[in-house]
Amino acid sequence: MEVRAVFLVGFMASGKSSVGQELARRLNWEFVDLDARIEWREGQTIPEIFRDKGEPGFRLAETSALGELTESLEHDTVVALGGGTFAQSKNRELLRHWPSLFLDTPLEELWRRSLEDATKRPLGKDHTEFARLYEYRLPFYREATLTIVTSGKDPASICTEIERRLQLWGRTEGAGSFQPPARLGTGESQ
Ligand code: S3P
Numbered sequence: 001m002e003v004r005a006v007f008l009v010g011f012m013a014s015g016k017s018s019v020g021q022e023l024a025r026r027l028n029w030e031f032v033d034l035d036a037r038i039e040w041r042e043g044q045t046i047p048e049i050f051r052d053k054g055e056p057g058f059r060l061a062e063t064s065a066l067g068e069l070t071e072s073l074e075h076d077t078v079v080a081l082g083g084g085t086f087a088q089s090k091n092r093e094l095l096r097h098w099p100s101l102f103l104d105t106p107l108e109e110l111w112r113r114s115l116e117d118a119t120k121r122p123l124g125k126d127h128t129e130f131a132r133l134y135e136y137r138l139p140f141y142r143e144a145t146l147t148i149v150t151s152g153k154d155p156a157s158i159c160t161e162i163e164r165r166l167q168l169w170g171r172t173e174g175a176g177s178f179q180p181p182a183r184l185g186t187g188e189s190q
Pocket residue numbers: 010011012013016035046081082083084085120121122123
């Protein structure tokens with residue numbers, strides 16, 4: 001059987017990791033956090049990579065970790081991407097055959113949440129820059145296969161909605177009851 005995977009897309013603090021873990025638990029799929037994978041491959045934390053190699057060095061490490069991941073999936077997997085992953089055309093290209101889910105959260109909610117763990121996010125320190133980055137990335141996030149509005153919802157209800165939407169989407173794609181195909185031919189956006 002072909003391996004299935006979904007990739008969670010969204011800005012910093014949109015809940016990709018917490019929703020991803022909950023979704024993987026419900027589906028009995030594996031969970032992979034791309035940032036954790038990068039840290040493991042590079043032997044450095046994300047702030048250390050930014051400090052030593054700058055953002056360009058981080059982006060190279062990110063694309064290479066993502067490329068390796070998509071080539072080596074052995075189990076059904078939910079992947080939480082980093083906030084900037086889907087804004088890079090090379091990465092969207094790597095993901096073009098896989099279902100991607102955009103967790104759509106309002107800017108001010110993202111900013112409030114990001115302040116709670118600001119030390120982990122080199123790009124989450126200044127409100128003006130945070131807002132500029134958000135506006136710039138939004139059109140790329142909207143290229144994801146499905147958009148899930150998350151405002152005011154907890155991870156459990158977001159997962160319920162994702163499962164329902166994936167099921168519906170699986171049907172329109174002719175894939176039967178929640179069988180999102182591992183490789184999606186059309187790359188349709190919503
Ligand atoms: C980044 C978001 C971070 C991490 C890195 C860069 C970004 O991931 O990949 O700090 O460019 O928005 P989270 O979205 O998980 O915070």
